[in-house]
Amino acid sequence: MKKVFLTAVLAMVFSCAKNENSGNKDVIASEPEPTPKVVTDPIAEGKSLVEGADCLGCHKLDEKMIGPSYKEVAKKYENTPENVEMLAEKIIKGSSGVWGDVPMPAHNGFSKENAKFMAQYILSSK
Numbered sequence: 830m831k832k833v834f835l836t837a838v839l840a841m842v843f844s845c846a847k848n849e850n851s852g853n854k855d856v857i858a859s860e861p862e863p864t865p866k867v868v869t870d871p872i873a874e875g876k877s878l879v880e881g882a883d884c885l886g887c888h889k890l891d892e893k894m895i896g897p898s899y900k901e902v903a904k905k906y907e908n909t910p911e912n913v914e915m916l917a918e919k920i921i922k923g924s925s926g927v928w929g930d931v932p933m934p935a936h937n938g939f940s941k942e943n944a945k946f947m948a949q950y951i952l953s954s955k
Contacts, residue, residue, distance in 0.1 A: 868946065875950025878943050882936070890954060897928045899954040908952040916951065917944035 868874045879885065887895040897905075906912040921944050925932035939947070 871946050871949045872953050873950075875946035875948070875953075878939075878947050879950055882939075882947075884947070887933070895931055896933060899951045901928075903952050903954040906952060908949075908955075912952065913945050913948045916948035917941060920944040920947055 889898050891900050892898050893901065902916070906916065919933065920936055921939055921941065922937075923933050923935035936944070
């Protein structure tokens with residue numbers, strides 16, 4: 830009798846586990862992967878990101894504040910992929926000593942892609 834009962838219980842467990850989600854419309858599906866944003870104008874995207882961040886508290890387009898103006902940065906660094914990469918790193922990790930004694934704080938919340946858009950905007954400010 831114990832063998833019959835044990836066999837019946839095991840059969841129910843395996844059949845229930847196998848069909849756990851089949852036909853059950855109440856199961857919460859995982860959220861779909863977000864569709865990557867298509868950026869057609871990286872300069873405009875960079876400007877929008879700069880304006881939406883805290884950058885303008887220390888930088889202006891054409892005059893020095895706490896940090897250099899964007900035009901000063903664009904004058905110092907040629908607009909090359911290497912400089913975009915380097916400035917994106919500085920935006921994310923922070924920087925000090927290049928433009929004076931006041932360090933630029935790190936912005937760890939920015940993605941590398943967004944930091945590059947920001948750097949492209951800054952370097953286009955000539």
